[in-house]
Amino acid sequence: MPLKKVVVFSTDAMRGSLIQKALERWAGLPHVGTPNGGTSGEEIPIPLLFKDVIHTGDILGREAPLVVVLDTKGYFSGELEKFRNSFARVSAEMLPALKLLAIGDFTDKNLSALNKIVTDWCMDTPLDPMLIVSKVKVLLDTGDTGDAVNKGAVHDTPETDVLLEDLKVFLNIKI
Numbered sequence: 001m002p003l004k005k006v007v008v009f010s011t012d013a014m015r016g017s018l019i020q021k022a023l024e025r026w027a028g029l030p031h032v033g034t035p036n037g038g039t040s041g042e043e044i045p046i047p048l049l050f051k052d053v054i055h056t057g058d059i060l061g062r063e064a065p066l067v068v069v070l071d072t073k074g075y076f077s078g079e080l081e082k083f084r085n086s087f088a089r090v091s092a093e094m095l096p097a098l099k100l101l102a103i104g105d106f107t108d109k110n111l112s113a114l115n116k117i118v119t120d121w122c123m124d125t126p127l128d129p130m131l132i133v134s135k136v137k138v139l140l141d142t143g144d145t146g147d148a149v150n151k152g153a154v155h156d157t158p159e160t161d162v163l164l165e166d167l168k169v170f171l172n173i174k175i
Helices: 014-026 056-063 079-093 108-113 129-145 158-169
Strands: 006-010 046-050 068-073 099-103 121-122
Touching: 006 014, 014 046, 014 068, 014 129, 046 056, 056 079, 068 129, 079 108, 099 108, 099 129, 121 129, 129 158
Parallel strands: 006 046, 006 068, 068 099, 099 121
Antiparallel strands: none
């Protein structure tokens, strides 16, 4: 199985660092570049944090992540459209299993451009690192088999079903 990579985009250094740290600690993704702090030279992917979405295509092409976490707070609508276009191009041409977890209010009209590429959403207020980690874990698990996670996708189900499905996943309830 290939090593798993997560890339985080956030304009806010504090929020981005919080998400990055949560992924490192709770998702079992190491902060150190080599296993057990050793010098074997074998690189282990860590969640990478980027601020600039203008170069999304280059970053995704170079890093080849399985999951991208986009903290939408602070980005302008033009930047999000550029991100959408680059993400869609890279996922269609190079990384078909690429998943996107967007952190933001999916009812916001400025974020509607992302609806067709987002695999899952998290609300941005309050920022919940544990929920973000649990959703990334689910996306990583389904990324290995190539299965899409459409249960929580906003564009596939009504809003109430999305909230109910998110709650079931978060509480680990099977009905």
